[in-house]
Amino acid sequence: MIAPTLSSIPATSAILHRSFSKEYPTAASGQGVYIQDHTGRLVLDGSSGAAVSCLGHGHKKVIEAIVEQAQQMSFAHTSFFTSDPAENLASVLISTCPDVFSKVMFVSSGSEAVESALKLARQYHLCNGQPDRHIFISRRFAYHGNTLGALSAGFNPPRRDPFQPMLSQAFRHVSPCFFTRDGLPGEDEESYVDRLVAEYETTISSLGSEKIAAIIVEPVSGATLGAVPAARGYLGRLRELCDRYGCLLIFDEVMCGMGRVGTMHAWQSLGGIAPDLQTIGKGLGAGYQPISAILIANKVHAVLERNHEQRPFVSGHTYQGHSIGCAAALATQRAIAEDKLLDNVRRMGERLSRRLKKETPMLKEVRGLGLFQAVEFATATATPPGSSIAAAVASTCLENGVAVYLCSSAVDAVLFAPPFIISESEIDKLVDVFVQSVKQTIEKAKGS
Ligand code: PMP
Numbered sequence: 001m002i003a004p005t006l007s008s009i010p011a012t013s014a015i016l017h018r019s020f021s022k023e024y025p026t027a028a029s030g031q032g033v034y035i036q037d038h039t040g041r042l043v044l045d046g047s048s049g050a051a052v053s054c055l056g057h058g059h060k061k062v063i064e065a066i067v068e069q070a071q072q073m074s075f076a077h078t079s080f081f082t083s084d085p086a087e088n089l090a091s092v093l094i095s096t097c098p099d100v101f102s103k104v105m106f107v108s109s110g111s112e113a114v115e116s117a118l119k120l121a122r123q124y125h126l127c128n129g130q131p132d133r134h135i136f137i138s139r140r141f142a143y144h145g146n147t148l149g150a151l152s153a154g155f156n157p158p159r160r161d162p163f164q165p166m167l168s169q170a171f172r173h174v175s176p177c178f179f180t181r182d183g184l185p186g187e188d189e190e191s192y193v194d195r196l197v198a199e200y201e202t203t204i205s206s207l208g209s210e211k212i213a214a215i216i217v218e219p220v221s222g223a224t225l226g227a228v229p230a231a232r233g234y235l236g237r238l239r240e241l242c243d244r245y246g247c248l249l250i251f252d253e254v255m256c257g258m259g260r261v262g263t264m265h266a267w268q269s270l271g272g273i274a275p276d277l278q279t280i281g282k283g284l285g286a287g288y289q290p291i292s293a294i295l296i297a298n299k300v301h302a303v304l305e306r307n308h309e310q311r312p313f314v315s316g317h318t319y320q321g322h323s324i325g326c327a328a329a330l331a332t333q334r335a336i337a338e339d340k341l342l343d344n345v346r347r348m349g350e351r352l353s354r355r356l357k358k359e360t361p362m363l364k365e366v367r368g369l370g371l372f373q374a375v376e377f378a379t380a381t382a383t384p385p386g387s388s389i390a391a392a393v394a395s396t397c398l399e400n401g402v403a404v405y406l407c408s409s410a411v412d413a414v415l416f417a418p419p420f421i422i423s424e425s426e427i428d429k430l431v432d433v434f435v436q437s438v439k440q441t442i443e444k445a446k447g448s
């Protein structure tokens with residue numbers, strides 16, 4: 001571990017931090033699953049930030065790749081040049097499912113990837129002579145990013161409400177897919193999915209099917225609802241709907257993708273239904289560089305290519321395909337493959353889920369796939385309605401040296417998304433500290 005050299009933030013910090021009222025420790029160094037702050041305190045990164053640092057911290061091969069690329073060629077604008085790391089990374093990504101995807105577009109953040117996917121969907125319809133297809137259907141309590149288009153697509157009330165009305169009115173929201181919470185008494189998973197599909201059908205026909213550009217969903221809902229995998233059959237039914245009505249299917253895998261659930265793409269763990277466009281980010285570059293991408297299916301690319309002279313896709317960002325970002329992501333993806341880390345994701349995910357289910361007090365549900373697991377608390381039965389146990393637990397956990405991600409106020413839940421390199425003993429420590437923190441939080445609540 002490198003000795004900490006940075007001091008804590010001065011009261012006069014010039015940064016507009018996320019919160020005005022909170023003190024932020026300085027992250028001074030990182031190694032494996034740990035981050036060390038300026039006081040020397042170690043924090044186990046139990047959620048990889050926000051499901052980002054999938055290789056943990058201080059990964060030598062990724063750092064070497066970054067240094068090498070920086071020395072050779074840091075940045076060349078994509079209007080003029082391509083680069084080896086971008087070409088190689090695109091090939092690696094396509095090789096994950098060559099039958100589905102044929103092209104990749106690189107950008108820098110998850111929000112940018114979502115914005116670009118929405119534009120690519122519009123472009124596809126423009127090329128097909130269907131300019132009226134401009135409405136997107138997404139779901140309540142989805143999270144698709146923080147830029148104004150992506151914020152309109154999503155439905156994360158605390159992040160969205162202050163900025164109402166949304167800049168874009170092109171989004172209609174239907175129910176989320178959350179069988180364990182929203183299934184009616186006596187309703188099985190299949191009938192639940194039938195009900196959701198009927199809602200899509202009604203929405204599509206009331207808007208006019210010829211106006212729908214795409215349906216966008218997270219195959220495993222992440223930041224807002226906390227690791228909720230799509231119900232059995234749901235993604236396949238969306239695929240059928242899109243094919244029937246001529247709109248595209250977009251999967252937002254910024255959080256749940258790139259190995260997080262134990263398969264490279266989350267949809268591969270959910271019946272193998274592939275999208276037309278897919279966003280990826282976070283784990284793509286493991287936090288070593290800001291990079292995200294859109295995977296483009298053969299069907300979409302064929303239309304774009306056929307029409308590119310009359311209708312070029314006019315959409316670019318200064319830093320798209322940044323050489324250092326691509327080099328970092330390429331080294332990340334090679335490390336995941338060489339070290340067979342997805343096997344570890346599945347194994348450690350099972351251990352994490354099993355222990356959380358057995359040991360968490362006041363548990364309502366443990367849900368998720370691989371190393372993407374959420375714990376929801378049975379708050380309503382034990383505390384005054386509306387009060388959040390999860391927020392208090394997350395903050396006690398941090399005091400006790402473990403960082404877990406607090407889901408939005410839509411559920412009383414925290415999210416676990418540790419690095420793929422996590423060991424059995426580190427999983428055990430994560431659970432031990434978490435369970436201890438829940439007990440302390442309950443004791444404190446009783447005393448107050
Ligand atoms: N889509 C999903 C599913 C996400 O979880 C996130 C970030 N949590 C985003 C998009 C936005 O990514 P970013 O914060 O990198 O812009």
